[in-house]
Amino acid sequence: MVTEALAARLAAAPDLWVAGRCAASDPNLPDVVRGVRPDIITIEVEPLGPALGEVIRGLVAVRPEAQVVVLSADHDVTDAVEAARAGACAWVPKEQGAAELESVLRGVRLGCSWFPADMLGEILRELRADVSRALEHHDPLAVLSSRERDVLLSIMDGKRGPQIAADLMISTDTVRTHIRNIFAKLDVHSRLEAVRVARSAGLRIREAGL
Numbered sequence: 384m385v386t387e388a389l390a391a392r393l394a395a396a397p398d399l400w401v402a403g404r405c406a407a408s409d410p411n412l413p414d415v416v417r418g419v420r421p422d423i424i425t426i427e428v429e430p431l432g433p434a435l436g437e438v439i440r441g442l443v444a445v446r447p448e449a450q451v452v453v454l455s456a457d458h459d460v461t462d463a464v465e466a467a468r469a470g471a472c473a474w475v476p477k478e479q480g481a482a483e484l485e486s487v488l489r490g491v492r493l494g495c496s497w498f499p500a501d502m503l504g505e506i507l508r509e510l511r512a513d514v515s516r517a518l519e520h521h522d523p524l525a526v527l528s529s530r531e532r533d534v535l536l537s538i539m540d541g542k543r544g545p546q547i548a549a550d551l552m553i554s555t556d557t558v559r560t561h562i563r564n565i566f567a568k569l570d571v572h573s574r575l576e577a578v579r580v581a582r583s584a585g586l587r588i589r590e591a592g593l
Contacts, residue, residue, distance in 0.1 A: 428455040439469035473497040
């Protein structure tokens with residue numbers, strides 16, 4: 384679906400309003416979301432590549448109230464699992480067309496989620512496995528993504544935002560988002576508390592080769 388045509392179609396719907404548009408790979412995407420404050424964010428997966436989960440987590444952190452709907456020509460269930468883990472509530476194949484997307488958006492607005500039937504079983508199995516692993520190991524750090532763990536290790540090494548961004552080749556805004564997520568997931572309010580939890584859980588700087 385072409386972005387402009389899709390936006391025009393959705394804007395014509397009497398109960399939907401297109402608040403803004405931005406390329407999925409645009410580094411200013413978080414700022415756009417902050418500015419327009421959407422209830423639903425639709426995002427194309429293909430331009431994001433391996434950064435899919437990171438971008439979705441960033442959007443959820445910037446606008447927790449918004450529901451994230453992924454549009455994709457990608458039928459790789461691994462990507463759908465990563466999107467669900469990151470907080471996406473729907474995954475819509477592009478070949479379904481605008482009418483089907485409108486139905487999904489209306490459902491999402493009412494609190495529903497939607498994933499293709501042929502993906503849903505694997506997604507649920509993986510999410511249940513995540514919960515089981517966390518309960519089995521009683522690891523407070525199990526809730527962190529691999530990138531959040533990298534940021535936490537950098538914090539433990541005394542690094543600040545700009546240096547972490549340079550080391551991990553991400554933006555300082557993304558670093559701030561990861562730090563907010565770390566604080567929320569670990570239920571802490573400062574770097575010092577986060578480091579204390581990490582050390583108590585056995586995390587060591589050498590895990591990242593630092």
